[in-house]
Amino acid sequence: MTRNIIEVSDLSVAYAHNPVIWHINLAVKANSRTAVVGPNGAGKSTLIKSIMNLNKPLSGKVEINGKKPKHALKNIAYVPQKGEVNWDFPTTVLDVVLMGRYVHKGWFKRMNKADVAAAMDALSTMKMEAFKDRQISELSGGQRQRVFLARAICHDADFYIMDEPLQGIDITTEKLIIDTIKALQAKGKSFLVVHHNLDTVEEYFDHVIILNKSVIAQGTIEEAWKKENIDKAYDDRSVTT
Amino acid sequence: MIEVWFVLIVTALATSILGVFLVLKGLSMTTDAISHTILLGIVLAFFITQDLRSPWLIIGAGLIGLLTVYLIQVIINTRLIKQDAAIGIVFTALFALAIILVSRYADNVHLDLDVVLMGEVLFAPLNRIEIFGFSVPNALWQLSLLLVINCGFVALFYKELKLSTFDPTYAYIAGFSTTLIYYLLMTLVSITAVTAFDAVGSILVINFFVAPALTAYLLVKRLSHMIWVSFIFAFINSTLGYLAGDHLDVSMSGATSFVAFIVFMLVFLLNPKGFVSTKVKQHNQKKVFARAMILMLMNEDEHRTISRRGIQSHFNLDDKSFKKHIEHLLLNGYVEQNTDGYTLTRRGEEYTHYTRIKYELPAS
Numbered sequence: 005m006t007r008n009i010i011e012v013s014d015l016s017v018a019y020a021h022n023p024v025i026w027h028i029n030l031a032v033k034a035n036s037r038t039a040v041v042g043p044n045g046a047g048k049s050t051l052i053k054s055i056m057n058l059n060k061p062l063s064g065k066v067e068i069n070g071k072k073p074k075h076a077l078k079n080i081a082y083v084p085q086k087g088e089v090n091w092d093f094p095t096t097v098l099d100v101v102l103m104g105r106y107v108h109k110g111w112f113k114r115m116n117k118a119d120v121a122a123a124m125d126a127l128s129t130m131k132m133e134a135f136k137d138r139q140i141s142e143l144s145g146g147q148r149q150r151v152f153l154a155r156a157i158c159h160d161a162d163f164y165i166m167d168e169p170l171q172g173i174d175i176t177t178e179k180l181i182i183d184t185i186k187a188l189q190a191k192g193k194s195f196l197v198v199h200h201n202l203d204t205v206e207e208y209f210d211h212v213i214i215l216n217k218s219v220i221a222q223g224t225i226e227e228a229w230k231k232e233n234i235d236k237a238y239d240d241r242s243v244t245t
Numbered sequence: 246m247i248e249v250w251f252v253l254i255v256t257a258l259a260t261s262i263l264g265v266f267l268v269l270k271g272l273s274m275t276t277d278a279i280s281h282t283i284l285l286g287i288v289l290a291f292f293i294t295q296d297l298r299s300p301w302l303i304i305g306a307g308l309i310g311l312l313t314v315y316l317i318q319v320i321i322n323t324r325l326i327k328q329d330a331a332i333g334i335v336f337t338a339l340f341a342l343a344i345i346l347v348s349r350y351a352d353n354v355h356l357d358l359d360v361v362l363m364g365e366v367l368f369a370p371l372n373r374i375e376i377f378g379f380s381v382p383n384a385l386w387q388l389s390l391l392l393v394i395n396c397g398f399v400a401l402f403y404k405e406l407k408l409s410t411f412d413p414t415y416a417y418i419a420g421f422s423t424t425l426i427y428y429l430l431m432t433l434v435s436i437t438a439v440t441a442f443d444a445v446g447s448i449l450v451i452n453f454f455v456a457p458a459l460t461a462y463l464l465v466k467r468l469s470h471m472i473w474v475s476f477i478f479a480f481i482n483s484t485l486g487y488l489a490g491d492h493l494d495v496s497m498s499g500a501t502s503f504v505a506f507i508v509f510m511l512v513f514l515l516n517p518k519g520f521v522s523t524k525v526k527q528h529n530q531k532k533v534f535a536r537a538m539i540l541m542l543m544n545e546d547e548h549r550t551i552s553r554r555g556i557q558s559h560f561n562l563d564d565k566s567f568k569k570h571i572e573h574l575l576l577n578g579y580v581e582q583n584t585d586g587y588t589l590t591r592r593g594e595e596y597t598h599y600t601r602i603k604y605e606l607p608a609s
Contacts, residue, residue: 020324056418077418089412093269094462094471103408107419112401139466155415 009034009163009194010055015064017050024050026218028064032196033211037189039199042215043238048198049085051215052165055196056080068163078107081156083166086148091141098136100151101126104158126157129184146177153181157188164188166197170204182208205229248370250487252385253497256366256444257453257479259392262399263434264458265472269410274329275317277451278336279431280438282313284447285343287439292350303439310435311428313339364446366497372443384443391437398433399472402426407468445498453498456505457482460512463519482508535560536570537600540579543589544597552586 010032017024025047032038040048053059055066057073068076081104101123102115109115127133130150135143143151149169156164164185170178185195185208199205205212205225212228214220214237221233267276283306290305291297313335320331372383399406409416409423416423434454441450461474485508486501493500514520542559543551551559557567571587574580579593589597600606 058414058417078420080418082415082418084412084414088414090269093411094465094468095407095411096467099407099467100411103412103415103419106404106408106421109404111405111421114404141466159419 006033006035008032009069010196011067012055013065015051015054015066016062017047017054017059018062019050023062023217025054025215028215028219030213030219030222032194032213034194035189035192036211037185037195037197037209038211038213039197039205039209040213040215041199041202041205041237042220046216046237048215049167052167052196052198056082056165079161079163081159081161081164083149083152083156083164083169085167085171086145086152088167091143091148093140095140096136097132097138097140097143097151098123098127100140101154101158104155104160107159122160123154123158126154129157130154131180144174146173149173149181150177153184157184162192163194164196166195168198168200171200202234246491248382248385249366249497250484252366252369252382252388252444253483253487253501254480255385255388255392256441257457257483257501258476259388259395259437260441260450260453261457261475261479262392262395262472263430263437264454264456265461265468265475266399266406266410266430267434268455268458268462269468273451273455274332275314275431276434276438276454278317278332279310279313279435280447280450280454281336282339282343283307283310283435283439285309285339285346286435287442288343288346292346303436306439307432307435309339310438311432314428314431362446362448364442364444364449364496364498366444369444384440387440388444391433391440395433395437398429402429406430445501449498449502452502452505453479456502456509460505460509463512463516478505478508532570536574536579537597537604539570539574540589540593540597541600541606543580543587544594548585549589549594550583550585550587555586 008031010030012028012030015028016026028051040051042048050059054061055068055073056077057066066073069079098120102119104126105115105119105122109119124133124136127136130153132147132150132154135147135151140148140151153166153169156166169181173181185197189195197209199209206229209225211222211224213222214228214233216237220237221228221230264276267273286305286307286309287302289309290299290301294301316335316339317328317331320326320335321328326334369384370382373380374383374386376386405416405421405426408419409421409426413423438447438450438454441453445453457475457478458471460478461471465471465474482505483501485504487497489495489504490497490500512519516522538560539556542556543549553567553571556562556571557564562570571580574587574593575582577592578590579596580587581590
């Protein structure tokens, strides 16, 4: 048995009066590529935000590498949804990727040559070197996602959390991102990825968590990725709406 | 008089460097709220110290500024009311309290509401202070000190300010307290606003904070450039404002703010990616596209020919715009006129071929 990098027990989160996720118990295996799938409003983003201590749960406990999230956050490279930042911010591609190094610097310290070299390495992994001086507002959706992933690579964490990294991007970028994820997994990294395309789950991931307010199924693709589980998650929704 | 000019410039520089982050964080109206509510801090501190020169007035203003930001945040966090409404209610409540206190208890002291609201930079040289044996206007000394403090703050926290403004979630994960940076920034905004009161007043100080930064925002693609370009606009605005105010004998802070608006509009309209050039480009694009579509229509016809009526009714064109488009197409040799209407030429045929590739349309 491989160890668990994340353990969540009895987690419930509500916004105002509406419960978003209920009694979540789950584990993410170290060195896995774990997908989180579920219909719209199933609480996928809420779940990963709770794991990163970004919202206050009603109940429950999250442990990352056996530690409280607050003390383990620096070891997480987060790839947000594209819409979460202001793309008109006056900054360049290289600058955004360099932000991945801030976590290793602490307050007040400046970037040095080694940091720039690391950022350029990450950019070349994502085939974006030619864009290093572009303003981020001039990038396409796929290029924005590449920049985010380059920043995460630059961060050099053991654990990546990604919120719909393949949403609204071109097919070349999608392939590049998945190849990069697989290459990083071979180097011992772990992934928790919110994913929306049911057709590619088997091809892209080795573990899956099927979510609809609570966990419908979880485990390896062979164990959990079954028609009845998928139907249960998605049909419940169509009945209630 | 040159001292008046200096005071205006230093005010503009000290405010605009913070303004860069206020604009990027979407806090312009919060700043406007602070620049009014801090009057309450001044009034309360004055009641305690009974001294209009006391530094406690600035501390009081700083504390009330933070209270303003905090109250607005508390109301937003309930998710019952949006940011603009939260600002509106907190801003007016605290400001009104200050007005009530002044009108009830401070009628007989020299806390001149007119000067607080409108500012009067011309009076600045009257209050003087000895620094290293030189006599300088008090406002000039205080604002210069603040300029240094604000620049120091931005230099020291540059990386943290950038990250927490661009991507607060990532800043939190990377271990930087966005809350701490936010409140530090807003404390400096409060202190700067109260210090700028004498010179520019509480109503127009918002313009000094945000106008140069907004103008710079239209032109730059890097944060550091935005700061430098803001400084340049702050200098231009206050200098032209000073000259206009002096020449026309009007309020200098008013003149500076109005100049700032004109400068902003000029940059907005005329910069290479600005309003005018974008509109021109869009207009041209529309014409090119409309003409390409006319050719495509002919291309889809088996005889490559469409009558004038056919074209006009298909694209809903009036006579005038039809004539314009067709004359252009005839002139370029894409179509030729005959008894049935208009027929696509070989050149026109080639053009539609490239159009299909360009717009990724399926081949006919």
